[in-house]
Amino acid sequence: xxxxxxxxxxxxxxxxxxxxxxxxxxxxxxxxxxxxxxxxxxxxxxxxxxxxxxxxxxxxxxxxxxxxxxxxxxxxxxxxxxxxxxxxxxxxxxxxxxxxxxxxxxxxxxx
Amino acid sequence: xxxxxxxxxxxxxxxxxxxxxxxxxxxxxxxxxxxxxxxxxxxxxxxxxxxxxxxxxxxxxxxxxxxxxxxxxxxxxxxxxxxxxxxxxxxxxxxxxxxxxxxxxxxxxxxxx
Numbered sequence: 594x595x596x597x598x599x600x601x602x603x604x605x606x607x608x609x610x611x612x613x614x615x616x617x618x619x620x621x622x623x624x625x626x627x628x629x630x631x632x633x634x635x636x637x638x639x640x641x642x643x644x645x646x647x648x649x650x651x652x653x654x655x656x657x658x659x660x661x662x663x664x665x666x667x668x669x670x671x672x673x674x675x676x677x678x679x680x681x682x683x684x685x686x687x688x689x690x691x692x693x694x695x696x697x698x699x700x701x702x703x704x
Numbered sequence: 705x706x707x708x709x710x711x712x713x714x715x716x717x718x719x720x721x722x723x724x725x726x727x728x729x730x731x732x733x734x735x736x737x738x739x740x741x742x743x744x745x746x747x748x749x750x751x752x753x754x755x756x757x758x759x760x761x762x763x764x765x766x767x768x769x770x771x772x773x774x775x776x777x778x779x780x781x782x783x784x785x786x787x788x789x790x791x792x793x794x795x796x797x798x799x800x801x802x803x804x805x806x807x808x809x810x811x812x813x814x815x816x817x
Binding site: 597623624628634635636637638641643681683685689690691692693694695696697 | 708710735737744745746747748749752759760762794796803804805806807808809810811
């Protein structure tokens with residue numbers, strides 16, 4: 594079945610690295626995504642990775658994909674207070690058009 | 705370049721009423737999806753419209769219906785509102801050439817009393 598799980602909360606100090614984790618059950622996903630949602634706002638696409646890749650780096654963001662363990666992570670280097678938000682991982686599948694989202698991880702950055 | 709826009713931003717309705725939410729896709733996009741995000745949850749897929757037809761539907765009752773217009777904008781209609789329909793309704797747009805990416809609008813927050 595389709596299920597995406599994330600831890601609920603993460604707190605880090607400004608300047609440290611943040612690592613947000615996600616596990617999923619359906620290994621047939623085509624792409625995996627990270628979205629950011631700030632209070633009262635919609636979802637902002639941060640980055641995504643094709644399912645046959647292991648890693649993708651985009652400025653301060655690094656995505657790691659472990660297909661064997663069905664584990665996706667997002668590392669934010671030099672975390673800033675503006676990074677405080679809820680982060681959602683999501684997956685999409687070939688032949689369907691829906692995305693399956695996790696429940697979100699609330700990141701709090703302490704000054 | 706305008707992103708995805710939605711209207712209204714907030715809405716209050718009472719049980720049993722009907723509501724219509726509107727979405728304009730990002731410039732160059734022709735495919736619109738609707739999601740429901742309950743408080744503290746991730747978004748849940750309602751349906752997707754392409755070429756003015758519903759292309760795929762999630763696990764939502766028939767009270768949820770939609771429409772896509774020739775200019776690619778879309779409406780989400782919900783009939784016989786229930787308290788449990790209170791949520792943030794998100795619209796996302798994409799295009800077949802880049803279906804691996806969807807861009808979301810700011811959402812319409814619906815409160816059913």
